[in-house]
Amino acid sequence: MLAFITVGSTRFDGLIQSVFSTPVLTNFSNKGYTNIVVQCGNSEFPHVHLLAQGEQSFQLEKDGLLIECWKFKPSLQEDYERADLIISHAGSGTIVDVLRMDKPLIVVPNPTLLDNHQEELASALEELGHLRSSTISQLANTIQEFNPSSLTKFPPFDGSRFRNLLDEEMGFI
């Protein structure tokens, strides 16, 4: 099984550091994961020097898992597609993209953001059962407890809402 960790266009040192830590990797292993793919963005973490000399990506084996790590890609669609679990910062774009693909999602809101509305969105969607929200210190536990089948399906895009709204506003209906 494969888990994909992404921070989007941001930097989230705490999340990436925790993903490379033994407690998190051990729990991945316990749950049957063999591969971890990390999109680290501009985050700082102990292994980041492996990307320093113009390298696009690096691979390493740690705690029995094969880890692949790179900074950015134009599209993450393929990586979402092949992942069995996605762990992400709580950016709304990533959340919507992943949930629309019906993939299990754990989000970790970035506590260092000043205007932390990521936290609001994460807990609102968790209350509705669409994802699990965690913290850096709780991540290993969340991975251990997480049961994707307990999640509620995210509704598909319904374009009729805005279309009707604007058509009415502009005198078409």
Next chain:
Amino acid sequence: MIRIAICVLALLLAIVFIRFYCILPSSNVHGVNKKNRKLAVFLGSGGHTSEMLALVSSLDFGRYYPRVYIISEGDTLSERKAVLLEAKAARSTSKKTQNPYTFLVIPRARKVHQSLLTTPPTALLSFIKCFYHVTIASSYQDASFADVLILNGPGTCLVLCLAVYLNKFFGLSSPRMVYVESFARVRSLSLSGKLLRYFVDRFIVQWPQLLKDGKRGDCHGWLI
């Protein structure tokens, strides 16, 4: 002398207030007799752009044309995303409809990390560019800037909104302004949302909790 000055000032203020009062609950729809509406959308980069393009993708392009995508200087990613959306729409329309769209680039009112001290001049430059396109260019081209302008933040959209509002104030042709608060805003409005709430024609949020204060706005659930 001072008394007269005060009286004149008071009269002017009264006129301004009455004018504001008259345009606030604007109910007139532009171009009801036309079969199309000119659409302008502001692409605020990143997540704002993605959400806006999701909204635009839901519209009937046979009704909303021509389309103007307003982007901030240097935001090539938003431009690329809009081109992709238009290309997709052009492929999927069975009828040979024209798909005219253009881009309008405006300078950023305030760059990320720009100091507050240097913001006024850049915001002014941004405003002049908006004013030029909304008011001046549209008047000598004998075509209105747009029939409807959709906004969802951030910063630079305030300047654009101000330019449109000025047109409204002086009774010039101006688009209806529809503000859609981001899906990411669950319990608190964004700064743009708070500021524009009373100036736009429609203020729409995607989470009902945001309207608990009983103030202006409506919610139709998730739009993206």
